[in-house]
Amino acid sequence: MTLAEAAVPVCTICNSGLFDDEPGYACRPCIERIDRQLRALAGPEGLYARLSAQLAPGAGDGGPTVSGSRTAPVPLRLSVLNLMTAGGPVLGPLETWVRDWEARGRAELDEAGTLQHRLDHAVGTLRFNLAWAAGNHEAIDEFAREVHLMWRACERQITGERPARIVPVACPCGQTIRITLDTAGARCVGCGEQYGHTELMDLPLAERRIAA
Incomplete structure (x- = not known):
């Protein structure tokens, strides 16, 4: 690699080189992907709203769905219910990011109204400020990973996947990184190296350690 190539700024999400009109931390395709995933979560037809139809045992997994009742039967599918709660892995992280961006003067938290209203507000304000975040937020890669994870978690419950x-x-430093084929990127906690999806797929499998 030449010095000129080493000086080219890269996207912190996918590690691709940034164009001159992409100053900051993230490339345009990555920001567009974040926007699509956020948009898929919100609204009356969004993934979050559709989770309620998956609460009944058997819904979304090919099993028999209990019907004919105005309310979901008990026991509920706890994996789905967890995704729908205020402090769960969807609304909780979204509002945490809104608080973070609010501290930087770029968003405003709204915890009034229903959980759906709160989610729609959080998604709306985060999408509105995505261009700013791409150029100014040093943790945009972490934000991208969390959005991807919540989007995939909701989608799996809807589709039954x-x-x-x-x-x-294995990272070259010796640290084990746990990923899936869907992992957009990850940072090694051992050495701090940031990997994009392609780089993660190129890493060797970690050796299993058998206890003595």
Whole structure:
């Protein structure tokens, strides 16, 4: 690699080189992907709203769905219910990012109204400020990963898709990184190296350690 190539700024999400009109931390395709995934979560027909139809045992997994009742039967599918709660892995992280961006003067948190209203507001304000985040937020890669994970978690419940298999891969520093085929990118906690999806797929499998 030449010095000129080394000086080219790269997207912190996918590690591709940034064009001159893409100053900051993220490339245009990555920001567009984040926007699509956020948009898919919100609204009356969005993934979050559709989770309620998956609460009944058997819904979304090919099993018999209990019908004829105005309310979901008990026991509910806890994996789905967890995604729908205020502190769950969808609304909780979204509002955490809104608070972060609010501290930078770029968003405003709204915790009034229904959970759906709160989610729609969070998605709306985060989407509105995506261009700013691409150029100014040093943790946009972490934001991209979290949005991807919540989008995939909701989509799997709607489609009945089985969870992706977790595969341990080895960073050259010796640290094990656990990924799936859907992982957009990850940072090694051992050495701090940031990997895009392609680089993660190129890492060797981590050796299994058998206890003595």
